Amino acid sequence: MEVGAPDYLAGERQTAEFDVESMKVTWAGSRHALEVSDRMARLVASDPVFRKDNRVMLSRKELFKNTLRKAAHAWKRIVELRLTEEEASRVRFFVDEPAFTDLHWGMFVPAIKGQGTEEQQQKWLPLAYKMQIIGCYAQTELGHGSNVQGLETTATFDPKTDEFIIHSPTLTSSKWWPGGLGKVSTHAVAYARLIVDGQEHGVHGFIVQLRSLDDHMPLPGITVGDIGMKFGSGAYNSMDNGVLRFDNVRIPRDQMLMRVLQVTREGKVIQSDVPRQLIYGTMVFVRQTIVADASCALSRAVCIATRYSAVRRQFGSQNGGPETQVIDYKTQQSRLFPLLASAYAFRFVSEWLKSLYTDVTEKLQRGEFSTLPEAHACTAGLKSITTSATADAIEECRKLCGGHGYLANSGLPELFAVYVPACTYEGDNTVLLLQVARFLVKTVSQLGSGKVPVGTTAYMGRARHLIQCKSNVQSAEDWLNPQVVVEAFEARSLRMSVACAENLAKFPNPEEGFAQLAADLVEAAAAHCQLIVVTKFFEKLQQDIPGKGVKKQLQILSSVYALYILHKHLGDFLSTGSITPKQGALANDQLRSLYSKIRPNAVALVDAFNYTDHYLSSVLGRYDGNVYPTLYEEAWKDPLNDSVVPDGYQEYIRPLLKQQIRNARL
Amino acid sequence: MEVGAPDYLAGERQTAEFDVESMKVTWAGSRHALEVSDRMARLVASDPVFRKDNRVMLSRKELFKNTLRKAAHAWKRIVELRLTEEEASRVRFFVDEPAFTDLHWGMFVPAIKGQGTEEQQQKWLPLAYKMQIIGCYAQTELGHGSNVQGLETTATFDPKTDEFIIHSPTLTSSKWWPGGLGKVSTHAVAYARLIVDGQEHGVHGFIVQLRSLDDHMPLPGITVGDIGMKFGSGAYNSMDNGVLRFDNVRIPRDQMLMRVLQVTREGKVIQSDVPRQLIYGTMVFVRQTIVADASCALSRAVCIATRYSAVRRQFGSQNGGPETQVIDYKTQQSRLFPLLASAYAFRFVSEWLKSLYTDVTEKLQRGEFSTLPEAHACTAGLKSITTSATADAIEECRKLCGGHGYLANSGLPELFAVYVPACTYEGDNTVLLLQVARFLVKTVSQLGSGKVPVGTTAYMGRARHLIQCKSNVQSAEDWLNPQVVVEAFEARSLRMSVACAENLAKFPNPEEGFAQLAADLVEAAAAHCQLIVVTKFFEKLQQDIPGKGVKKQLQILSSVYALYILHKHLGDFLSTGSITPKQGALANDQLRSLYSKIRPNAVALVDAFNYTDHYLSSVLGRYDGNVYPTLYEEAWKDPLNDSVVPDGYQEYIRPLLKQQIRNARL
């Protein structure tokens, strides 16, 4: 905000009952994280190269070129200012535009780190770190996505030349979707079926050079291009998701990533002693980032909708006074505040996932693999439910802004368009929940055999209790007790999983049963994952959280999140008998009074995200609430307003108006 | 489909158990409607001016100009071919691009018809019919939307000159959003607070000329422009939603629409003997159209997702054979088939709404107003739930297409972007449900006084029974009985309304109670509206429906719709005790087996919508299922593929690759 400019939301900020600066620290994770984030946000916001208000007006080509410009400039600043990796990643975050660098740093480098041998890492990583090569992650094909084992691209070992021949045998085997592939990447980690001596050895990664480092032309045998426009106007269209065909492209043998499986000079295929489970580590890492991103996208949408709901007034004017702020309507609150609570919930669960990753990494180093399937199922499930909820929530926030939410400059349409693929990439959300369900059913089936469930499934060890316990909620107050809430969620989740297991047992063929009951299984998996989010939120509150009133607010938000989920999935809770209808009604009463408690803190709770106006890029979500004059000014910038009489008037409007119609039947 | 071209979905079409041509008639409403629709669809599809595959690549200005061109061309064809009004409206429908003509025909003309005196109609309608003037509907302002009574624009009568002075006193009083206003309209029906002799007389409509008919320049005192980019790339950006300010613009007194209220030469304000309820007629009409549009948009999305789900294969390959069609997965079915059923459900409820409109119109002519509030509540509610469900469903269909659904040429992103404002315009969906709730609570409160509820609330007359009845479902089969289903829905809806009424009674101040319980009230209203949809679907099946197997399919779909809603809102049914958990589980079992019955008919059921590939504008939804080669070909048309080395390489990529980095900390 400019110094001295009026703050139309000052009144809202005064009613806050907690210390916003302390909440910022809690949201950011640490004072250090807040400081870095704040500094990088300002760095980006103050640099004219990074302006983004013109995004939706650019043509595809201009948009893309502008992204190249930003990426180059960001890199320049990162190098000049000698930024740390943490700082650099915040810069990319605040530049806030999908770009080839996301895949280079986020997938290409990690793939080499995770799947390359020491030698390979030493050769390729320095080049990648200095961006002397630019890489992408080329797995998906036109005809094959979720089922990686179904990929058609082949990598055939040629013992004569000590090379692999990478080939696209069919149209459907064309690589399709990899970000950064279409126009920028010089290299790819491409996935292909390994064929040695006529034998197939599954799908593996290969480093393939795509373009000349001299003139950027595709190398012989490589056909590469962009796959075209995607959802939205700006959004993901700044990314060159690409198509790629290999016509018998030869690469040296040592460009197969060989950490797990090796092909020797002689054409022997050798399993290395590195455990395959290692890949779980990378997956936990990547999905943790996605959950963190969910909390960012969601909090951003909620920030916009909350501020605008405090600015927007509609109905209820008394004696010619101002109308009611729409944030005061209970319907608005019951749609908006659960999303605010979800943003905090996802934030803390992503924080916990970070620690899970550290834990998993340590265990891997110690050669302990037993808890990995649980960690893997848990991250898969959390990725699924947080991204689905966030996608829906962004659109709900847009609707909460009424007509003006439909304007591109509300920031919400493009946020939605750029966010939704998170439900699909890194595992389709339904496919992921099916994986979780498989794990849960297995866990349940092993309960009898004395196998103790670990981590987030530990509660299943108390199956005997949970299957028959009754909630002793007697008043709306009782629902503020985390233990009571958690037990209801545990009972619901356990009973759904057990019911699935029982129904599965009725099928002679378990796979057939799994296929038939898939929809129920997905619901059971979601219930389990919601329990995790609720639990981790409550666990966070066990910690020391400094700052006046901060913990109190988080307690309210944690209850809102839990009771909102309970209300939304009331059918589950009632049909499993985990709570009674009366208790459900009490939860709803409690929820209503919690909304009233949030109300005076709402704007401060979104201020705590510490987003700059640049990052928000929303006229409706402006920090100062000065919405209407800005909307009005912005309108005139549309190219359509270049002239008062539109281009096309002479050809298409005037003739219409001047036409003499004689014989129409209208 | 081209003659002789292979049909990759032929196998799917062979498994259909009903006559598709008959189903087309049922979907269209009549053989005549199908014939007209089919003929107009082909007319549009075969005309190169109406191509739309390039939409998302155009800049705003090009897009808009292209729309002007299409609108002019459509009009030319309409006149040349002497099309009927029905035919003309189908042409506009299939041109499938928001344009100023939508508002001219859909709002400007009806406003004059509905609110203008005979004299005014005779003067203005011929001009409008021949498009010698182009009009828009200017109600919403920058600061005022839902609350029409809060509009700030003034229309002050000047007895000296016998004129009204139309004025925008504040920035927030700027008209904002009217379609067709920004660049095209020569006239508007503008709404303003009538002020006569210093006295306010509420908000009324005024015909105001905005632009010169000679050179299209805004008239003195008029500031007008486009409000800028909206959601999506093509989508609604072909429309010039506009901003408009009046600086003491004078119009003759007879340009106030005076059917209901008149201002005389002497400045007397006279209520005419035309009943105010007349406006209900127009609202029922407009909302009926919106419900019909919902069924169109939904069926279009479902058609795309269904065909693609039959083409797409993922996992489950056995011995190297083809993978499983994703439509065979129960999760896919449980997400997709309810939407297919919803498309049919909304179709039939919109058909019924059409008859309701006729009924309402007749009653109005006979001076019978007693049933109007019920008709009004019912249409408001149906507008709300069908548009909300459709918006969500389009995005679900997009997700059902996996990664490829995210491509613009899947057709789904732009369909979503163009559709979602239907949740906001013609009444924000939450505000509408609150109106329905108010009506329901009133109906419940009057039950004691012997007032007999009518129309869609008639069931409330059986409150005594419904409040305590128990569903006697004992097997999954029982759920196929419409009476059983309807009773469960009636019990749920009635009990929710009664519970609201009882809770409201606890508040000393009813308005305060209404405000506090708003979220519950909205849920009760939605339950009531879902009951209407279910009932009207079943009622449709009472009719004679010709064609082999057609009725059977519709029976399956009606059960799917009902049981899907029941499953989705299980919490309502259980907490009101309308069904037991066991009965809920049986409903779910029935649902699963209904999905299996739909499966072999799925593609034929979407073929019955009779959409041309032009209208669908989706590579994934092509009639012939030839998806992959088309996706591949389309990709190369993106402007980014104009050159192999992208624009910006020299400036931004090459320097990055060639840079020598010494001092980075990364």
Ligand SMILES: Cc1cc2nc3c(=O)[nH]c(=O)nc-3n(C[C@H](O)[C@H](O)[C@H](O)COP(=O)(O)OP(=O)(O)OC[C@H]3O[C@@H](n4cnc5c(N)ncnc54)[C@H](O)[C@@H]3O)c2cc1C
């Ligand atoms: C913006 C974006 C960026 C991407 N970036 C990259 C990248 O950089 N590199 C890369 O390699 N790929 C990338 N991808 C591809 C992405 O990883 C895939 O789209 C994703 O894995 C989903 O696979 P799919 O598209 O094949 O979906 P499909 O699997 O075809 O899904 C279609 C439908 O089938 C259902 N389905 C599939 N299998 C099953 C099953 N077994 N049981 C039940 N239902 C099932 C799904 O739930 C879904 O509803 C990107 C995609 C997008 C949209």
Ligand SMILES: Cc1cc2nc3c(=O)[nH]c(=O)nc-3n(C[C@H](O)[C@H](O)[C@H](O)COP(=O)(O)OP(=O)(O)OC[C@H]3O[C@@H](n4cnc5c(N)ncnc54)[C@H](O)[C@@H]3O)c2cc1C
């Ligand atoms: C694409 C598009 C085309 C349009 N075309 C036209 C046109 O041609 N002519 C025209 O005049 N207008 C047009 N409009 C404007 C449209 O009619 C309004 O946007 C609509 O009426 C909603 O009003 P609003 O924007 O003021 O929303 P608001 O009322 O400001 O809604 C904001 C939020 O407040 C909530 N809210 C508001 N009132 C209450 C209440 N009493 N209780 C509880 N919650 C409440 C809403 O539920 C919503 O969540 C168009 C809008 C769009 C998006």
Ligand SMILES: [Ca+2]
């Ligand atoms: Ca564009």
